[in-house]
Amino acid sequence: MHELSIAQNILDIVDESVKTSGFVKSIKLRIGMLANVVPDSLEFCFTAITKGTQLERTKLKIETINIVVHCSHCGSDSIIENVLFRCDCCGSTDVEIISGGELEIVEIEINDELQEPA
Amino acid sequence: MSVVTIEKKVLQKNDEVAQQNRLLFASYGIFAVNLVSSPGSGKTSVLEKIIHYLKEKIKIAVVEGDVQTDLDAQRIAKLGVPVVQIVTNGGCHLEAKLVQDAIANIDLRDIKILMIENVGNLVCPAGYDLGEAMKVVVASTTEGDDKPLKYPAMFRNASILVINKVDLVRYVNCDLQQLKKNALQINPNLKVFETSCTTNAGIAEWSEWLLSMVT
Numbered sequence: 001m002h003e004l005s006i007a008q009n010i011l012d013i014v015d016e017s018v019k020t021s022g023f024v025k026s027i028k029l030r031i032g033m034l035a036n037v038v039p040d041s042l043e044f045c046f047t048a049i050t051k052g053t054q055l056e057r058t059k060l061k062i063e064t065i066n067i068v069v070h071c072s073h074c075g076s077d078s079i080i081e082n083v084l085f086r087c088d089c090c091g092s093t094d095v096e097i098i099s100g101g102e103l104e105i106v107e108i109e110i111n112d113e114l115q116e117p118a
Numbered sequence: 119m120s121v122v123t124i125e126k127k128v129l130q131k132n133d134e135v136a137q138q139n140r141l142l143f144a145s146y147g148i149f150a151v152n153l154v155s156s157p158g159s160g161k162t163s164v165l166e167k168i169i170h171y172l173k174e175k176i177k178i179a180v181v182e183g184d185v186q187t188d189l190d191a192q193r194i195a196k197l198g199v200p201v202v203q204i205v206t207n208g209g210c211h212l213e214a215k216l217v218q219d220a221i222a223n224i225d226l227r228d229i230k231i232l233m234i235e236n237v238g239n240l241v242c243p244a245g246y247d248l249g250e251a252m253k254v255v256v257a258s259t260t261e262g263d264d265k266p267l268k269y270p271a272m273f274r275n276a277s278i279l280v281i282n283k284v285d286l287v288r289y290v291n292c293d294l295q296q297l298k299k300n301a302l303q304i305n306p307n308l309k310v311f312e313t314s315c316t317t318n319a320g321i322a323e324w325s326e327w328l329l330s331m332v333t
Contacts, residue, residue, distance in 0.1 A: 013126055017126070036271050084303050085270075101271075105125070112119065
C-alpha cells in the first residue's frame with residue numbers, strides 16, 4: 001500500500017505549493033511505468049485521505065510515461081514494453097533508462113473564481 | 119481558472135533526507151547497503167553470516183526494518199554488533215527519514231559498513247532512496263527463477279544480486295542458470311554471488327567483496 005504514502009506526499013506538496021482559497025480542480029501527475037505505482041490504487045488512496053478536506057473533489061490527472069532507453073552502442077532510443085532492457089535497433093543491452101521512472105507533480109489547476117462547489 | 123506549475127518529484131522530501139543520510143555516511147567513511155528481497159529469502163541469515171565473517175576485521179552496524187516485531191534485531195544483537203530495529207507498523211518499505219531517526223541511535227564512529235535490511239518486499243523499496251551506496255537484492259532458489267522478470271525495477275536498481283539457498287536448488291523448481299540469465303537480462307551490470315547459509319558456500323567470497331569496498 002505504498003500508494004497511500006505517495007498520496008500523502010502529493011497532498012503535502014500541494015499544501016506547500018498552493019496558497020489559495022480557490023478550488024483545486026485537478027492535480028496533474030506524470031507516472032512512469034517503472035515507478036511501481038498503480039494509478040487506480042493511487043486514486044483510491046487520494047480519495048480516501050482527502051475526504052472531508054478542501055481537496056475532496058480534486059481530480060488526479062495521471063499521464064503514464066513509457067519506459068524509454070537510450071542505446072550507448074548505436075545511439076537510438078527504444079520504447080520498452082517487455083521489461084527486457086534492450087535496444088530495438090541493434091539489440092544491445094548497453095542501454096540507459098531515460099524515462100519510465102517518473103513520479104512527479106506537473107501542475108495544479110485552480111478555479112480562482114469559484115470556491116469549492118457545494 | 120489558473121494553472122500553477124509545480125514540476126516536483128513526489129518523493130522529493132524522501133530524496134532530500136536520503137541525501138542528508140548519504141552525506142552523513144560519507145563524513146564517517148561508511149559504506150551503506152540497502153538489502154532488499156522478498157520475505158523469507160534469507161536476508162537476515164545472510165547478514166548473520168557476513169557479520170560472523172567480518173566482525174573481527176571491521177566494525178559493522180545494522181538497521182533492521184520489519185512490519186512487526188524486533189525478532190531480527192534480537193538475532194543480530196546476539197552477534198555483538200550495534201543494531202536498531204525499525205518497526206513500520208504496516209508500512210511496506212523503509213523511508214529515508216526512518217533510517218535517519220534509527221541511525222541517530224548508533225554511535226557511527228569507526229563503523230565501516232552499515233547494513234540496512236529493508237522490509238521484505240520486491241516492489242515498493244525499489245522507489246525509495248535511503249542514502250545507501252548501493253542496493254543489494256537477495257533472491258533465493260526456493261522463489262523460483264522468474265522473479266527478476268516479475269519485479270524488474272528492483273533488479274534494475276540493484277548493483278549486487280545474492281542468490282541464496284543454492285544448496286536447495288536440486289530440490290526445488292529453479293534453474294540457477296536461468297535465474298542468473300533473467301537477472302542479467304534486466305540488469306547486465308549486476309554482480310552475482312551465490313550463497314548458502316546452511317553450507318556457508320559463497321559467504322566468504324561475498325564478505326570479502328564487501329570488505330574490499332571499505333579497505
